[in-house]
Amino acid sequence: MxxxxxxxxxxxxxxxxxxxxxxxxxxxxxxxxxxxxxxxxxxxxxxxxxxxxxxxxxxxxxxxxxxxxxxxxxxxxxxxxxxxxxxxxxxxxxxxxxxxxxxxxxxxxxxxxxxxxxxxxxxxxxxxxxxxxxxxxxxxxTTPAPHETPAALAMAFASCAQYEHGYFTAYRRLAEDHPDLVLHLGDYLYEYKKGSYVIGGGNPRDHEGPETVALETYRQRHAQYKADADLQAAHAIAPWAVVWDDHEVDNNWADEVPENSDAGQLNDTTEHFRHRRAAAFQAYYENMPLRPSSLPAGPDMKIYRRIQWGQLANFHMMDTRQYRDDQLAGDGWKKNVAERLAEDRTITGAEQEKWLLDGFKDSTQRWDILGQQVFFAERDRAQALDVDDVSMDGWDGYVSSRRRITQGWVDANVRNAVVLTGDVHRNWANDVKVDYKDPASPVVGSELVCTSITSTGNGTGSTIDPTMAWNPHLKFYNDNRGYVNTRITKDAMTADFRVLDHVTTPGAPVSTKASFEIRDGVPGLQARS
Incomplete structure (x- = not known):
């Protein structure tokens, strides 16, 4: 030529x-x-x-x-x-x-x-x-050739960066750890107007502009975040794969249903919210390293997709907002909501669920990793056996949807299933079961939950959550800010929970709060000293 x-x-x-x-x-x-x-x-x-x-x-x-x-x-x-x-x-x-x-x-x-x-x-x-x-x-x-199994992959994941709640030092520390791939699991930014989401002691930084509603305000908010030098360092160190959660659009939105309908012309009609969603999606595409094929069509944008790292890992990047049924009983923690058990409730929508289950069946990779947004394992705050108290916004509000997906990877003989989660502003490490009500139900996978980059401020450093006493599959909890580093090989996946002791002032050092290992072919978490 x-x-x-x-x-x-x-x-x-x-x-x-x-x-x-x-x-x-x-x-x-x-x-x-x-x-x-x-x-x-x-x-x-x-x-x-x-x-x-x-x-x-x-x-x-x-x-x-x-x-x-x-x-x-x-x-x-x-x-x-x-x-x-x-x-x-x-x-x-x-x-x-x-x-x-x-x-x-x-x-x-x-x-x-x-x-x-x-x-x-x-x-x-x-x-x-x-x-x-x-x-x-x-x-x-670039990823390895499809037939190759690389020796190792260094992957980091993060979520929930509220600009007003602190400095993005955790992004800087993530970059210094030199990963080969970064997953961002949502709440890349927050939609609130200045001072409407306040932490104790007062926010150390301010949002520019009003609550994000129109295209210009979403663009402005993305630009304010992107101008942060620590975030820029994390983007420049490795390729990213991103999915949104709720705050890229509106807190706790579900498909075409906003958080509430009493926010004036922000959310008062379905049509107004569709316009808002279209503006948010357009700005999200403009500000993320996404393929041109991801360009949104009005209020619709397909972000669930698969990234393969040779024969080592499949990353199933999911969307648990755009296709979900509306949350029950006002979105939050509720007791004894029987409707959450309905067979037809879905957090993924039928098309995405089929895509995911087909991906399990077709997978030849050593590790199948779900990059998704909200708490997956059961987390029941009620100790009494005849009472349940769970979050309607996580997979506990969509029990049948969770069961179908978990059973799906079991039926497909997925070798190692790992769920990655953000959203809750705390670190967790959990065993995954098909049936949490049956103590004899086997462990069939693992969930790693990363804390926030800044959201809710400095944190307490606590490693005790009382619900762990009657939820024995919940293996680790921590209230610091930070991110998770993983190293994936054909023999094991290790996870280091990297934490900072403060974010309301810049420059905090990073340390490893806890480490876990998931061994090839052995479902469940093993603590590492």
Missing amino acids: DNISRRTLISAGLGAGIVAALPSAAVAVSTADDAGLRTYPFTLGIASGEPWPDGFVLWTRLALNPVADDGLGGMPARNVAVQWEVAEDEGMRRVVARGVEHARIETAHSVHVELRGLRPGHEYFYRFRTGRHVSPVGRTL
């Missing part, structure tokens, strides 16, 4: 949203020297995500003033050319792919490059340029 046809291939790929990488000796020379931006535009950082064997998504979004009220970051009302390049070294000397995309005004000057043609199981580095402005260099990886 001559150089002209190679350049034609790159141009065609850009038009389709997919770019083919070329051998380094034949990299097309492209420039983006017509931006005319006088101040630095990469204030929201850079990111990569959605890795596959020969590529990944590269992301940036240009902003001169991240918290501008119109949500457009102070950018001029025109498209801006942005050059991207990928290299095999951090110094960006061995460039293997390069091209130009346009940061378009209709997507808030965001850029999503869907790159193909790279080497499987390989580390790469990338950066962006527009005019005289150059972004930082980020690190990313």
